[in-house]
Amino acid sequence: MARELREHLIAIGAGVGGHFAASLGAVELTVALHATFDTPHDRVVWDVGHQAYGHKALTGRRDELVRIKRADGPAGFLRRIESPYDVFGAGHAGTSVSAALGIAEAAARTGVARRAVAVIGDGAATAGMSFEALNHAGHLRASVKVVFNDNGMSIAPNVGGLSRTGEVAAYARALGLDYRGPVDGHDLDALLDALAALRDAQGPTLLHVKTRKGCGYAPAEADPYRWHATAPFDRESGRRRTTRARVPTWTEAFAEALIRIADRDPRVVALTAAMPDGTGLDRFAERHPDRCYDVGIAEQHAVTFAAGLATEGLRPVCAIYSSFLQRAFDQIVHDVALQELPVSFALDRAGVVGADGPTHHGAFDLAYLRLIPNLVVAAPRDENELQRLLATAIDSGRPFALRFPRGTATGCDVEPDPKPLDIGKGELLRPGSDLAIATLGRTVAPALAAAEILEGHGVSAAVVDARFAKPLDAALLTALAREVGVLVTVEDHTRVGGFGSAVLELLAESAPGTRVHRLGLPDRFLDHGDAVAQWSEAGIDSEAIVEAALAAVETRERPPEPEAAA
């Protein structure tokens, strides 16, 4: 069965790509877990989900895997609504031990004979919450079972002192867990024996399983970092079936900008939480190997570590995906913003991300960041504005966040010498007399396209790139609101508490009576799917903006009286 499963996973990977190497390494473990435990009555909680493709195949989703991450296929991660075997959702790292401990306690409390197992990789175990959970398990002496899948890798090679010393046994025992292993995770007989012993163990027990990421597909075994996630590939040669786009991604544009700025400013250092590739910091590290930190999946530490660096005159840049930075919300408040330290945050994957789905959409950042005093929050409309905003952030000496989306950028020219911008200054990109469209970041482009179309309808729409969600360009937005009386705001972000709400707050004071129509993501979690389709569904593409603008102009009862600028 393991052989068959591995074959299937390789075929799926070659055919449609996806997170690949982690699941290949967990094939025997997956088969042995389902053989040993009475799933789904016994609860197996997978951490993150990268390693759970095999689990999906064995639990009724074998054929659906060809559509993985597509709107009509299974999610890339675990989801409770997808299968009774997915007993706890995943996506962000380090949650499995907490969840399994809760399940174990609930079973003990309600008198149900049920086993609870967490399957966590050594990468995910660098997340502080996994320590919190192990420490609590050792305290409670609850019968939670932890399978520690140790392949030496996070996405990139794993970091951390524990990974360096390899003292998993001492670590587990210090926290009060019984330690078993290590066992070869590709030796099915040994694995079945070890899991049977784990099944029957009392008290909190950790089984140390050693695996090879990418096991069974030679190219992936040889370079598991590059094969962590893959595009479709030719099975024989291992060659990827992608053509390199000529337009850079936002990630590439960020990396180039950071390199350019760091070349001139020795104060700049960069931090990633185990995502050197995803954030583009691998490029930065090639250029400045001694100025890049991979701290592990440890966003909380990353931010406060950056704050410490900043107290001594450095200018750290934390490159963290929008949805992962949620982990460090308190540290941004408590350690960076309160102390007004010059830490910059580069939030990649802001807005809808498409295939990775609800755990990975960066739908909340403008709202959770702009509520923080002292923090500047911005979003670039193109690569050149990105590098200028990054220069602004580093130059400003202030806590500063900038967000940009997943995928290809605009392909615009980039100035060789990025000049800082004025904080809180937006830009009127197009004048108009009937209404104004105010937006920032990625949605500037569809707003401009909408204005073109509106002109064809005889509607004159101004377009503002506000550039900053905080501080807003109060003068520009107020003047425009008083002039045209109707604003449409657009954001690739929840409609709750974001850019549009900031505009409402401003105009309620500075231009009361202005009609404001806010376009943005709905107040619900969006599924995985195609990002372009999701923008359309959410009503933030150019067509939706046109529609909203026409409705706004038609239903306006009257323009407010222009007020004197006091």
Add this chain to the structure above:
Amino acid sequence: MARELREHLIAIGAGVGGHFAASLGAVELTVALHATFDTPHDRVVWDVGHQAYGHKALTGRRDELVRIKRADGPAGFLRRIESPYDVFGAGHAGTSVSAALGIAEAAARTGVARRAVAVIGDGAATAGMSFEALNHAGHLRASVKVVFNDNGMSIAPNVGGLSRTGEVAAYARALGLDYRGPVDGHDLDALLDALAALRDAQGPTLLHVKTRKGCGYAPAEADPYRWHATAPFDRESGRRRTTRARVPTWTEAFAEALIRIADRDPRVVALTAAMPDGTGLDRFAERHPDRCYDVGIAEQHAVTFAAGLATEGLRPVCAIYSSFLQRAFDQIVHDVALQELPVSFALDRAGVVGADGPTHHGAFDLAYLRLIPNLVVAAPRDENELQRLLATAIDSGRPFALRFPRGTATGCDVEPDPKPLDIGKGELLRPGSDLAIATLGRTVAPALAAAEILEGHGVSAAVVDARFAKPLDAALLTALAREVGVLVTVEDHTRVGGFGSAVLELLAESAPGTRVHRLGLPDRFLDHGDAVAQWSEAGIDSEAIVEAALAAVETRERPPEPEAAA
């Protein structure tokens, strides 16, 4: 010097109270650290700050300590703006190793001969971010020095497997740190020797210091939990100089409500992150010792552990201070709200907290919670509404947060049988025709008082207890807005993104043209001081509401046309 310092701290504690026992236990350590290291050139980073009163006394703030936590005195925690010896601010637990590691790296990078020391208690070390930082230190092999102040206590007796096994050496070594100790933290000679060795050590090194919380004051040594923080007391007898108020605190009201509900509903379990006293769960645990979890200072784990409990049919209630729940923002999004699990959050210390200052104000919760899909967010105006909202939360089977402030509640009668309320239903407490005051929670009382005063000015003000910040009572607020045309919103919460912004978002769609004036906390961090004074300064007491209402009515240009309810 240690003797003199201890005498001074006891005198201060007896005279003005404050966080007391931790600092007493760290007297010798404090003296020895300042003797051994060249502070402030060498950087000593104190975790949390409870143990740093002695540090404050030794660094120029000896006489100011009698005014500690008062607006005209030093902060209760560390603050960079207060002294060059406070090299990194504190308040929330577990940040010191991250900050010190950043400082150590910056020194190495910039070629400054500077030592960086973190002083962290065994309680604070239960926070996951301290693990993340130690693990990163062990990876980097940076010369950061960690003083592990082990007194067996958090605020309450410390929890966690590590505390149970006592295997600090194994833990440190597994993460790649050199371990020294243990050393008796009250033997000054031994301590000076150990610190001198630590000072000269290379690479990441942890010195294990054993101390007794409350050391040198017999009543505090005998009961360090009760003496963690204290009111002024009689030094001879140890008797506190407080009179028990007859009106219960919000905390007590919450505890009583939880007990009443749990008595009838066996699904209810309660969780605290090392704050059994502060959250009132000590009372709950007396009644239901087997239904209360203290997970340590581990808010992230607390929330996902609760989510795990909830998947199996339990109804966990996480009782966590508003500002500390910021630590678990991502877990609320990713593990609770996305999966729509029935976890309730009881946020104590919402709004300004007064003496504990900027790290502890609960100024952001309405904003960071209401942006989360699927989550209900509410605030009670009195003890009876608190228990009804808690019953609503548990009964609803939905993710549900309720916030209430620090201090005495209203003293109102509490029904013996708390009935659930309708989610999203507010209450018109007072009709009015000139304007409406919409608020929720603690600020309902000053809003009602303001309406009384306004009547004396000939202004008829309606008062709405919206009760829910999410979902809003759209029907009630819209109808009222259309009727009176002017709304004043009031919240003990930042003006950015909170309740007032939610009202703006609603009315921009349902009653455009309504004038909305938002009262709330300013968009900056508020210092420590007196809460009543801070409410007044922020403009959310009854006088300020009157003033704002009068201005709103006067400057209204015209009421909007009533629109037909389509």
